[in-house]
Amino acid sequence: MRTKRENPPADRQSRNVRRPWAALLVAAVLLVPFIRPAVAGGAEAFIQSTADKVFTSYTGEITDEQRAKAFREILTATFELGTIARFTLGRYWRAASSDQRKEYRRLFEDFLVLAYANRFRDLGGVKLRIASVRAINKRDQLVQSEVDPGGGRPPIRIGWRVRETGQGLRIVDVIVDGISMSITQRDQFAAAIRSSGGKIAGLLAMLRDKTGPRQ
Amino acid sequence: MQPTRTFDLRRAPARALIALLCLTGLGPVGCATSPPADDPEALESFRQTNDPLEPLNRVVFAVNVETDRYILKPVAYVYKEAVPEPVQDAIGNFLQNLSSPAVFLNAALQGDADHAGATLLRFAINSTVGLAGTVDIAGEMGIVRRDEDFGQTLAVWGADEGPYIVLPFLGPSNARDALGIAVDYFADPWTYLRYEKFNYSRFGAEIVDARARNFDLLNDLEKTSIDYYAAVRSLYRQDRRDAIANGAEAALPPLPDIPDDEEDLEDEEREPARRPAK
Numbered sequence: 001m002r003t004k005r006e007n008p009p010a011d012r013q014s015r016n017v018r019r020p021w022a023a024l025l026v027a028a029v030l031l032v033p034f035i036r037p038a039v040a041g042g043a044e045a046f047i048q049s050t051a052d053k054v055f056t057s058y059t060g061e062i063t064d065e066q067r068a069k070a071f072r073e074i075l076t077a078t079f080e081l082g083t084i085a086r087f088t089l090g091r092y093w094r095a096a097s098s099d100q101r102k103e104y105r106r107l108f109e110d111f112l113v114l115a116y117a118n119r120f121r122d123l124g125g126v127k128l129r130i131a132s133v134r135a136i137n138k139r140d141q142l143v144q145s146e147v148d149p150g151g152g153r154p155p156i157r158i159g160w161r162v163r164e165t166g167q168g169l170r171i172v173d174v175i176v177d178g179i180s181m182s183i184t185q186r187d188q189f190a191a192a193i194r195s196s197g198g199k200i201a202g203l204l205a206m207l208r209d210k211t212g213p214r215q
Numbered sequence: 216m217q218p219t220r221t222f223d224l225r226r227a228p229a230r231a232l233i234a235l236l237c238l239t240g241l242g243p244v245g246c247a248t249s250p251p252a253d254d255p256e257a258l259e260s261f262r263q264t265n266d267p268l269e270p271l272n273r274v275v276f277a278v279n280v281e282t283d284r285y286i287l288k289p290v291a292y293v294y295k296e297a298v299p300e301p302v303q304d305a306i307g308n309f310l311q312n313l314s315s316p317a318v319f320l321n322a323a324l325q326g327d328a329d330h331a332g333a334t335l336l337r338f339a340i341n342s343t344v345g346l347a348g349t350v351d352i353a354g355e356m357g358i359v360r361r362d363e364d365f366g367q368t369l370a371v372w373g374a375d376e377g378p379y380i381v382l383p384f385l386g387p388s389n390a391r392d393a394l395g396i397a398v399d400y401f402a403d404p405w406t407y408l409r410y411e412k413f414n415y416s417r418f419g420a421e422i423v424d425a426r427a428r429n430f431d432l433l434n435d436l437e438k439t440s441i442d443y444y445a446a447v448r449s450l451y452r453q454d455r456r457d458a459i460a461n462g463a464e465a466a467l468p469p470l471p472d473i474p475d476d477e478e479d480l481e482d483e484e485r486e487p488a489r490r491p492a493k
Contacts, residue, residue: 183449
């Protein structure tokens with residue numbers, strides 16, 4: 001969407017000077033439609049640049065460790081990990097001690113790197129196409145996008161839930177072909193806690209075991 | 216240590232028996248231990264998990280995982296690595312084309328005339344110009360494929376998913392989708408072909424083809440899960456919800472209002488100060 005930016009005829013210009021309210025009104029009418037798209041455009045550009053970063057850091061011959069490192073950098077810079085960590089612990093968050101919360105957040109980041117850094121290794125160099133942006137609530141927007149994996153396979157739909165935070169836009173969930181990362185992790189963590197008798201310590205031990213020493 | 220396996224296979228028969236007893240109503244206790252009634256949050260999460268047969272399901276799941284490890288996975292690996300990719304594509308296309316009549320039927324039953332028509336057209340084009348379905352010409356023409364099955368049809372008709380069920384060999388399902396599998400079997404015209412060998416081969420090929428296509432994904436998932444069973448259960452539910460809604464955005468899983476953690480961070484930061492020094 002583009003506005004026509006033709007210079008108004010000279011006589012109208014002079015009339016506008018004489019009637020400043022009319023000029024203000026015109027300016028207001030011209031600007032109003034751009035307020036919402038400007039916000040949406042922010043989320044769109046944010047996702048586009050994040051995705052480009054992800055997919056370019058996957059191209060070329062790199063080792064799994066390098067990929068993990070690149071992934072962690074992008075993850076910590078663009079995701080609201082504290083919020084996601086808290087969400088995935090669900091109702092157990094309140095029962096967790098301050099130390100447990102801190103350890104959980106550290107382990108959760110390691111776990112995401114382990115679980116997802118290599119999940120997209122075949123997508124090196126692909127291009128993300130933004131399909132739509134809509135507001136979910138006051139703070140969150142859902143950016144819908146598509147990636148063509150090539151080889152005649154159907155496009156992968158990726159939804160990004162983006163939140164306006166104090167540090168700018170941050171991702172709070174990624175939904176691939178209708179499957180939410182945050183919900184999947186919340187569900188399996190809840191099962192892990194239940195199987196260890198409702199103890200968060202059980203989940204922490206499993207996460208520690210899974211992620212191993214930090215690289 | 217393998218935390219994903221929460222039980223010992225040697226004890227599986229006993230567990231299966233217990234689960235069987237509770238299934239048939241002979242057992243004195245419920246199947247999965249329901250949380251105490253005075254814990255509404257736990258009860259709600261038990262209800263949401265929708266897995267009252269969890270003990271039995273975990274046994275079947277474990278058997279499926281072992282069957283996969285020793286039989287299906289090696290076969291799929293050889294298929295994936297030894298068969299040239301164009302041949303794999305042709306086989307995949309051929310199998311998809313065979314399922315078109317069933318997809319057409321379900322799309323029609325769902326009242327989706329557009330998709331029923333598209334599926335019929337796909338079948339006509341691919342069966343002829345597409346060399347007996349081995350080339351997805353229709354797809355290249357922009358008539359996209361989308362699977363429909365009777366489980367989805369029941370959902371469109373308003374049926375609830377019913378409890379989560381892990382089927383032997385077939386994997387994750389639920390009461391509604393399991394019934395759907397049975398109906399699809401009888402509704403599929405190829406079932407009535409007099410060539411039993413053809414149907415067995417088709418069934419086998421479908422399983423190997425699907426396993427090979429999801430080879431890396433399933434491996435990654437198993438390797439990186441905290442609780443593989445629970446992860447698969449969650450993925451299955453979300454995937455089916457997406458399939459029923461045909462990927463429409465409106466049917467995204469109800470995005471939970473992810474609470475901001477700022478307040479809690481502040482709490483955490485304040486806490487040490489409030490605590491009396493030891």
